[in-house]
Amino acid sequence: MLERGIDLVICVAILALAIRLVSGQDLFRSIVLFIAMGLMLALAWVRLAAPDIALAEAAIGAGLTGVLLIRAGQGQRMRGAVAAVAGAVSGGGPRRVVATAGSVGITAVFAVVMVFAVMGLPTEPNGLTGVAAANMEASGVDHAVTAVLLNFRAYDTWLEIGVLLLAILGVLAIHRRYDCGGMRVEAPTMRVLSWLARVILPLAILTAGYLYWAGTHIPGGAFQAGAVVAAALVLLALAGSRGVAALRALPLAALLVLSFAAFLAVSIVASTGNGMLHYRDGTAGLLILGLELTIVISTAVTLAALFAGAGPRAGAGEPRRDAATERPKTL
Amino acid sequence: MSAFELYSLLAAGLFAVGLYGFLFRRDLVRKIVALNVIGASVFLLLIAIAYRNREDWPDPVPHAMVLTGIVVAVSATALALAVAKRIEEETGASCLPEDEDAE
Numbered sequence: 530m531l532e533r534g535i536d537l538v539i540c541v542a543i544l545a546l547a548i549r550l551v552s553g554q555d556l557f558r559s560i561v562l563f564i565a566m567g568l569m570l571a572l573a574w575v576r577l578a579a580p581d582i583a584l585a586e587a588a589i590g591a592g593l594t595g596v597l598l599i600r601a602g603q604g605q606r607m608r609g610a611v612a613a614v615a616g617a618v619s620g621g622g623p624r625r626v627v628a629t630a631g632s633v634g635i636t637a638v639f640a641v642v643m644v645f646a647v648m649g650l651p652t653e654p655n656g657l658t659g660v661a662a663a664n665m666e667a668s669g670v671d672h673a674v675t676a677v678l679l680n681f682r683a684y685d686t687w688l689e690i691g692v693l694l695l696a697i698l699g700v701l702a703i704h705r706r707y708d709c710g711g712m713r714v715e716a717p718t719m720r721v722l723s724w725l726a727r728v729i730l731p732l733a734i735l736t737a738g739y740l741y742w743a744g745t746h747i748p749g750g751a752f753q754a755g756a757v758v759a760a761a762l763v764l765l766a767l768a769g770s771r772g773v774a775a776l777r778a779l780p781l782a783a784l785l786v787l788s789f790a791a792f793l794a795v796s797i798v799a800s801t802g803n804g805m806l807h808y809r810d811g812t813a814g815l816l817i818l819g820l821e822l823t824i825v826i827s828t829a830v831t832l833a834a835l836f837a838g839a840g841p842r843a844g845a846g847e848p849r850r851d852a853a854t855e856r857p858k859t860l
Numbered sequence: 861m862s863a864f865e866l867y868s869l870l871a872a873g874l875f876a877v878g879l880y881g882f883l884f885r886r887d888l889v890r891k892i893v894a895l896n897v898i899g900a901s902v903f904l905l906l907i908a909i910a911y912r913n914r915e916d917w918p919d920p921v922p923h924a925m926v927l928t929g930i931v932v933a934v935s936a937t938a939l940a941l942a943v944a945k946r947i948e949e950e951t952g953a954s955c956l957p958e959d960e961d962a963e
Contacts, residue, residue: 536863540870547874547897551881556889563893570900577867577911578918582903585930594896594934601941602889632884640876647868647905656913657921673920674927682924689928696935700942752931828931835938839945 536576543569560598567591580748581674584740588756593832596763600714600839669813671746678750679817683806687792690824693831694789700838707778712837714766723768726761733761741825745814751821755828762833773833785834788827791820867908874901886955888944892937899933 543566550562567590574583661673661681668676678686704712737757743749766772773781795816796805808816878901881894903926910922948954 533861533863533866536866540866544870544873544877547877551877551885551890551894551897556887559890559893563896566897566900570904573867573870573904574907577863577907578914579907579910579923579926581923582907582926582930585927589934590896590900590930594937597934597938597941598889598893601945632880635883636876636880639879640873643872643875644869647872648865650868650909652862652864652912654913654915656910656919658913658915658917658919661920662916673917674923677920677924678927682921685924685928689931692932693935696939699939703942703946750927752927832934835935839938839941 539569539573539576543573556602557599560595560602563598564591564595567595581750581753584748584750584753585756588753588760589832592760593756593763593836597836597839600836667813669808669815669817670744672744672748672750674748675744675750675817675821679820680808680813683792683820686824687789687796687806690788690792690827693828694785697785697831697834697838700835704838708776708781709774709834709837710777712774712840714769714837714840718769722764723770726764726768726770729764730761733757737825737829741821744821745818751824752828755825756832758825758829759832759836762829763836766833766837772837773830774837776830781830781834784826784830786827788820788823791823795820862912864908864912867911868905871901871905871908874898874904886959888947888954888956889941892940892944895940896933896937899929903929 546562546566546569550559550566553559567586571583571587574586661677665676668680670676737754740749740754740757741751744751762772799812799816801807801809875898878894878897882891882898885891885894906922906926910919913919951957
């Protein structure tokens with residue numbers, strides 16, 4: 530009974546936070562509520578026996594996404610406040626009330642349909658737990674989630690790395706740069722913060738090393754480890770250090786591509802003829818450890834570079850230094 | 861009510877709330893936040909199903925899918941934010957041109 534009570538409190542809190550963050554006027558407050566919702570979700574993952582997801586949610590879902598949103602929202606906060614005032618003046622009256630009622634009504638109808646769809650789901654187990662458990666012996670690791678990520682469904686993970694790579698390529702393209710040099714965070718130098726960043730970086734690397742190693746037999750893993758290092762790099766950038774911005778184009782590209790290339794190499798060189806990423810007998814454990822190490826490095830650098838790219842473009846609103854890269858007037 | 865039912869109902873509610881934000885809020889950063897709420901609801905449903913399918917441990921396949929999904933979501937969010945920023949630089953408005961007269 531108490532157990533279900535805890536679940537109920539978590540569910541109500543998540544839903545209340547979501548409603549507040551979607552309906553609120555102040556963007557900054559919404560973003561803070563989103564981060565809070567992410568942390569509540571991490572509790573929900575623990576309740577649902579998914580500690581791997583809880584780690585990833587706290588580090589990536591709430592942490593890094595939140596930092597990205599705050600960075601993007603920074604410039605908008607003032608204008609948002611102005612727009613809200615303007616909206617209150619011009620947007621009042623019955624027309625606005627009808628519009629609000631209509632949009633809430635549509636959403637409510639959809640919510641009812643969703644609830645019926647979810648209630649219609651079968652309640653008896655019919656998943657792949659048994660299949661995974663039967664093949665753990667051959668997987669090369671002792672933790673089921675890592676076995677699925679890097680052995681049974683390694684192909685999906687490879688494509689996931691591909692998505693990360695595409696995202697950072699897109700961001701670099703929007704900034705028209707090959708590195709993060711022009712995307713530095715303009716932060717006031719605070720001595721406490723830069724001291725803290727320097728203390729936390731080695732601790733973060735130690736934590737990441739532990740998570741990476743732990744992933745082979747208990748909850749943990751490469752993506753969580755990469756996210757922890759990325760968080761330390763972001764903190765370093767906020768403290769005024771150069772972080773990933775210090776990397777020149779070529780080393781940056783090498784680190785971003787490292788993991789994708791490693792998967793490609795393994796699928797060509799170290800797989801059997803039975804299919805892509807079908808490891809030879811006895812080699813799975815070592816290959817997985819190697820691939821995970823590249824994931825830690827690539828994920829950390831990519832996420833830190835994505836953070837750098839969330840800020841304003843270098844020289845936006847000013848004449849470009851390079852005439853050849855002059856941007857068109859219209860999109 | 862089982863934990864599976866409770867959390868899948870929450871997923872349904874969260875999806876609706878996120879959809880409201882995505883469809884009816886004008887500001888692009890808000891739309892991106894709302895999209896992340898929708899994403900969270902999908903993850904919640906998958907993990908609730910994994911919990912329902914537990915034997916010695918919960919079903920690891922949805923767990924791996926959600927782990928992948930969280931990383932993909934943060935990359936897509938970062939790219940979307942960069943595009944939103946660019947749109948704002950070009951048009952001076954933090955919303956899509958067709959939404960400018962609305963609300």
